[in-house]
Amino acid sequence: MDSNTLKQIEFFKSADIQTILNGKDETGTFYLNQLFNIYQEFFGETCSTCPSKILGYIQKVKSIKNNTMSQSERKYxxxxxxxxxxxxxxxxxxxxxxxxxxxxxxxxxxxxxxxxxxxxxEEFSAEKELSKMNKADLTAKALSVGYTEEDLKGLTNKDLVAKIEEKTAE
Structure with a gap:
């Protein structure tokens, strides 16, 4: 979260509702527009023409913790x-x-x-693809990453996937 966003969130945490609804910052930008932008960044949706939702938006923005990741920062x-x-x-x-x-x-x-x-x-997508493979293909893949047939005897598909992931993570 950048310092400007953090500053805005801190402002909203301390501001009263009337200031947020009717006020402007020193550049003339309405606080309500800033609130909508922050809400969109963290929660992925806003309705700027839905007055009944505004108080909920204010409460959610006030509840954002400093270590909360915005949607653009998330891996999932x-x-x-x-x-x-x-x-x-x-x-x-x-x-x-x-x-x-x-x-x-x-x-x-x-x-x-x-x-x-x-x-x-991407790493999860690769893991998912491994879980879809049949035993013969998993065995071939495990052999290609350095395991011997002796290492793989009696392993289930799930065990083979774990072995392949272990070896490719090294």
């Missing part, structure tokens, strides 16, 4: 409107509350969730 980004619900729990994730770490965990649990993402790092 869901498609617009996508929500991941975790089976058997009340957990649900959207771009508003999804961290890169949580995204990685959710994708490792279920690689099919990748269809819900607009942005995924």
């Amino acid at each position: 980004l869901l498609k617009e409107g996508a929500v991941i619900q975790v089976f058997g729990s009340s957990e649900a994730y959207s771009n508003a509350n999804l961290t890169d770490e949580k995204a990685e965990k959710l994708l490792k649990e279920n690689p099919n969730r990748s269809a819900l993402f607009a942005r995924i790092p």
Whole structure:
């Protein structure tokens, strides 16, 4: 997060609602326009013609922590409107509350969730491709990265994928 954005967020945290709704900065830019820009950067959507949402936008911007990553800084980004619900729990994730770490965990649990993402790092895409390969192809790939047939005896596809990832990460 750049220092200008951080300064703006700090301003919004201390400003009262009337100042945000009606005020302008020293350059003549309405604070409300700045609020919409910050909200868009962090949460990916705004409706500048929806007055009923403005107070919610103000509260969410005020709740942004200094270590929060904007959408442009994230490695993982869901498609617009996508929500991941975790089976058997009340957990649900959207771009508003999804961290890169949580995204990685959710994708490792279920690689099919990748269809819900607009942005995924290349290394995960390669891992996903490995998980789709059959045993013969995985064995050939493992042999090509330096394992012997003896190393691979009795391994499941999941074990082979782990071995290949381990070797290619070195």
